[in-house]
Every structure is written in C-alpha cells, then in structure tokens.
Amino acid sequence: MRATLNELMEKLGVGYMLSPYETCPWAASDLMGGITFSGEVRMSPDGNEIECELQLLSDNPETGKPPVEHLFWMQIAPFTGDIWTVKNLRVRNEMWNNKVYNWEEKACNTFRACVTELNLGNVPDFEEILDREFLSKERFGDQRGGGAGKSPKIRPGQLLNMKTGF
Structure with missing residues (x-):
C-alpha cells in the first residue's frame, strides 16, 4: 500500500497533518477492569518516519505479566517522492x-x-478487531494460501448437452 502522507493520516484516524516531533494520542479506560488502552501516532524529529502504537496498561497485572502490554506497532516511511508506505x-x-x-x-x-473505539470512549476489543481485519477469510482465498484450485471440476454432461441449459 502506497499513499500520500495526507491519505495515510486519514487512514490512521488522525484528523490533521503531523509535523516533526508531533504526536496524536488517544486513550480510554475501564475503571472497573483496571485497564487503560492507549494509542498514538507520532512523527520522528526529522519528519521521515511515522510510528503507530497501541498499548494496554493494567493497574493490577496478573502474576508474571508486565503492567504495559505492547499490542501493535507499525512503522511508516517515505517510499518515493511524496508517497509513503508501511515498512x-x-x-x-x-x-x-x-x-x-x-x-x-x-x-x-x-x-x-x-x-x-477510543474516540467513542470505549476500550477496544483488540483480539476481535485483529481477527476481523486480518484473519477472516478472503473471498477467493485465506491467509494460509487456500483458495480455488487450478483444475476446475467439469462434468462431461455439461459439455455434451449444452442446449438444455438455456
């Protein structure tokens, strides 16, 4: 996927063009569950890289789990001219x-x-969103390379009796 910086900002949910050193943050908390979900888009100091990050912060993490869980990180950089791409x-x-x-x-x-979801004040269900956007089956194939075979199944009766189908 290649797009201009303006198109990328729109795709990421940022309502304006980021400048170097600038960050666009979002957060929502579930006080009963003791979790905070945060996301941000930030531009590097020299303006030639964008990072997008989603984190889950827990007030009382389970034993052995860190209080901050990095769920998602994406790096975007210029491809050519004013066109950017996900790296x-x-x-x-x-x-x-x-x-x-x-x-x-x-x-x-x-x-x-x-x-x-964060803009609505909700803590996103990251697993559900990830499954929906990434792991759901495509129309002609899935992420594991499944899909239509190269040899179509043709029944001889269909070929010999073509007039009866009309």
Whole structure:
C-alpha cells in the first residue's frame, strides 16, 4: 500500500497533518477492569518516519505479566517522492510483515478501528478487531494460501448437452 502522507493520516484516524516531533494520542479506560488502552501516532524529529502504537496498561497485572502490554506497532516511511508506505508491523512482539495478503492496508484498518473505539470512549476489543481485519477469510482465498484450485471440476454432461441449459 502506497499513499500520500495526507491519505495515510486519514487512514490512521488522525484528523490533521503531523509535523516533526508531533504526536496524536488517544486513550480510554475501564475503571472497573483496571485497564487503560492507549494509542498514538507520532512523527520522528526529522519528519521521515511515522510510528503507530497501541498499548494496554493494567493497574493490577496478573502474576508474571508486565503492567504495559505492547499490542501493535507499525512503522511508516517515505517510499518515493511524496508517497509513503508501511515498512514494518509488529503484533504482540511478533513481526507480521508479509504474513497475510495486503498486510499494509489491513494494518491501517486495524489501527483505525481501534482509534474509532477510543474516540467513542470505549476500550477496544483488540483480539476481535485483529481477527476481523486480518484473519477472516478472503473471498477467493485465506491467509494460509487456500483458495480455488487450478483444475476446475467439469462434468462431461455439461459439455455434451449444452442446449438444455438455456
């Protein structure tokens, strides 16, 4: 996926153009559950890189779990001229580059869906959004390479008796 910086800002849910050193943050809390979900888009000091991040902060983490869980990190950089592209994607500390077809677009959609929930004051269900945007089956194939076979099944009766089908 390649787009201008303005188009990328729109895809990520940022309502304006970021400048170097600038950050656009979002957050929502569930006081009963003791969690805060935060997201941000930030531009590097020299203006040639954008990072998008989603984190889950827990007031009382379970034993052995850190209080801050990095759910999603995406790096965007200039491709050529004024066109930018997604360079890296990490989900739960696992690199997801080229893991699924059209991963750059799906990463932007996932981030935007979380930002939409945060704007509504809700803590996003990250797993549900991730499944919906990334892991759901495509029309002609899925992320594991499934899809239509190369050999169509043709019944001989269909070929020999073509006039009866009309």
